[in-house]
Amino acid sequence: MSMRADARRNLEQLLGAARDLVADKGPGVALDEVAQRAGVGIATLYRRFPDRTALLRGVVIDALEQTRAVAERAAAEHGDAFEALAAYLRAALELRVSAVIPQVLDVLDLEEPELAAAREAAARATEALVDAAHVSGDLPKDVTFADVGMMLVRIARPLPGPMDDELKHELARRHLELFIRGLRRADGELEGPELSRSDLAEMAHGGSTVSS
């Protein structure tokens, strides 16, 4: 399976544009807009991805794969477990990857094998980071995988408002640092649902009740 060089480049442009726009505007973006942002004609988009679902699937699988890669790299490069977790969070923020995944969860069939595998691999890699930080004692036990992941999503999602995009991103970085700083050796009793990874998985699967 080799494509012509220009075709491959366009495919990448398309995935990148779709990632950004879906992160910003949700899974219902106008496909025309995606094509335009990617700098290609609309026909090129439809040639690669016969429908919206195919495009979204492409975006999310790419994002999950990058998440996994970044998480594994963070684990390998940092001896200290908390530092590894922090490094992962920073890298994931740069990739804008966490902003896009929850947006498409509504829309895609997560049972679909290729997607389920990517999901599992990414979750496993990130959960390992959280677990290690728990064990090392720097991350409070009551701060779960889900808490960390969701806060990352909250911080990665672009704020609405008339602000310049670059500034938005700098602020996101700043706020991630603020979060990380508060995470380390914070103590106290945290109220509210302590979701585990499997709670999350079940929820995505369809049901929306927590065992609690």
Add this chain to the structure above:
Amino acid sequence: MSMRADARRNLEQLLGAARDLVADKGPGVALDEVAQRAGVGIATLYRRFPDRTALLRGVVIDALEQTRAVAERAAAEHGDAFEALAAYLRAALELRVSAVIPQVLDVLDLEEPELAAAREAAARATEALVDAAHVSGDLPKDVTFADVGMMLVRIARPLPGPMDDELKHELARRHLELFIRGLRRADGELEGPELSRSDLAEMAHGGSTVSS
């Protein structure tokens, strides 16, 4: 200016529905949907608010007014400055007020006197809380008004995804507590733009460069 009791009730329903829906879906919500959620006919909406802008203005003025009230109450009811700030954040989260304001910033003319006044009053009240917490020493100096406000927005905004609404809200509460916990007695050096209130105001006004 007295309205019939049912008319007033409907007006409130409308504002409430619009607040929720705009917070969830942005300022472009279908007005039909707003009317339906409010439990009134579409004509009733158009009778009160001749166009989308009027509705959004109504929503945001209401929201700003509630913000001010809640901030002043928090200041009055808590001796400890940090506790007062925390109480304000919790109350603002419940009102879903912070989620709606940035959504409409794009769309509305902020110079318009009535709106500018509401904005100023709300900002003044909340800034007082942040300043007091700075002075008391419990809130690190490098965590600005803008940082606190934006983190509140991030936490108040509903996460995308298939989760049950009530659960989403419980998690938002939990994450706000996590944030508050991390705020107190956090120390270190925070990088990135330290926006003041006036930076924020200028930005909203149109320019998007920061004095830095």
Add this chain to the structure above:
DNA sequence: TCCAAGTGGAGGTTCTTTCTCCGTTTCACA
């Protein structure tokens, strides 16, 4: 050089949203 692979974008079609119009219902005062 040549052609298979790749491309862009105009525009017909379909779906969504807006907003008016008017017959019906409801409140509130006597």
Add this chain to the structure above:
DNA sequence: TGTGAAACGGAGAAAGAACCTCCACTTGGA
């Protein structure tokens, strides 16, 4: 309890937005 002004709901015409196909043109690479 009767009355009318105020308020209401919702159907549907008109406007707008998004989708997606088709085909004449361009380009990479052997």
